[in-house]
Amino acid sequence: MRRADRLFQIVQLIRGRRLTTADYLAQRLEVSMRTVYRDIAALGQQGVPIEGEAGVGYRMRAGFDLPPLMFSKQEAQALVATVRMAESRLDAALAREAENALSKILAVLPLDARAAAESLALYAPLPALDPATSAHLTAMREATEARRKLKMGYLDLGGVRSDRIVRPLACLFWGPVWTLAAWCELRNDFRSFRVDRVETLEVLEEGFRDEPGKTLADMNRRREAQESGGA
Template sequence: MRRADRLFQIVQLIRGRRLTTADYLAQRLEVSMRTVYRDIAALGQQGVPIEGEAGVGYRMRAGFDLPPLMFSKQEAQALVATVRMAESRLDAALARQAENALSKILAVLPLDARAAAESLALYAPLPALDPATSAHLTALREATEARRKLRMGYLDLGGVKSERTVRPLACLFWGPVWTVAAWCELRNDFRSFRVDRIETLQALDESFRDEPGKTLADMNRRREAQESGGA
């Protein structure tokens, strides 16, 4: 790793933690403690406001920010690949934002990195979500973020219709289909619903908050317990 890249990584690591020790930095960067001490001193001389001392730990002074990030050719290609693979699987609104974000990143890259990223011969030519599923996924995602209850008309795989009020907890992609994990007030229990089986969806004025036994973490713990019990 070039020294300039290592200095950048040190800044990133310190920014991402409340207190970062030299030992932690040495292990992450695979260098000696002496090298870390030298690099910290060099950053200080360059005006990077790192506070702390050897043997205690380091932190970044509040308010410090970095200039726009630069990416290597391989990192830029990874971003392009990720967006291409995700776009057909996301709802239309989020897919547009992913494309916009990628365009902003590509616009500030050096020409060689941008050319390498845009010429990447890796595609995900899957059909996009159908309009109804895409619209429902948008509504589910927004309701999950806003902690808003939903009224849902659902048709299960057995052809049975039901009307439910749910607390959406998370949207999950399982390869061919999206599901929503939710607390179902009809069943007074956790349920997962296929988004492509939702017939009607209405956001209610009623919001919800996390309650013991009704959270996504509770649902995951139950699933893990069931899986371990059945092993």
């Protein structure tokens, strides 16, 4: 990799994370830590506002931006492939935004890169989510971001119906199905719900805040502990 390309990659990696260590940069770029330190110093001399220090980590000062990115043919094809594979798996609203974002990127690419991307012979012809599941997934995703509780009627795989008030924590895709990871107030515990088993859904005005023992991180730690204990 040319040094100019490596410097550009360092800027991109630091911009994409809250705090980036030299060790992380060295592993991603396959160079030594000493090279990373030299490159960081060079970027600072060129006026790139990188804050931080060796042994702690680096971040980009707020407000810094770069000119529009130029993608190689292979990178453009990777973007097209990613959107094509994701569209049928996303809810309708997010799928439209993915297509819009891709269109904006393709519009500013050089003609050869755009032609290579648009002619990519790779497709993911899976059936789209049914309208009810898609609508529920959109509502769950937005409620998760807004930190608002959900009221839902749920039919489990055993045919048992129940009404739940939950704190949505994350939407997870498991191949053929989406699930909602949540804190269930009925069970006073973490639960996962298949989105396609939700019969009714209402986003409540009542919000929620993270509480110890009821967060997604807590749920993940419990799962990891159970898996390690089972091994």
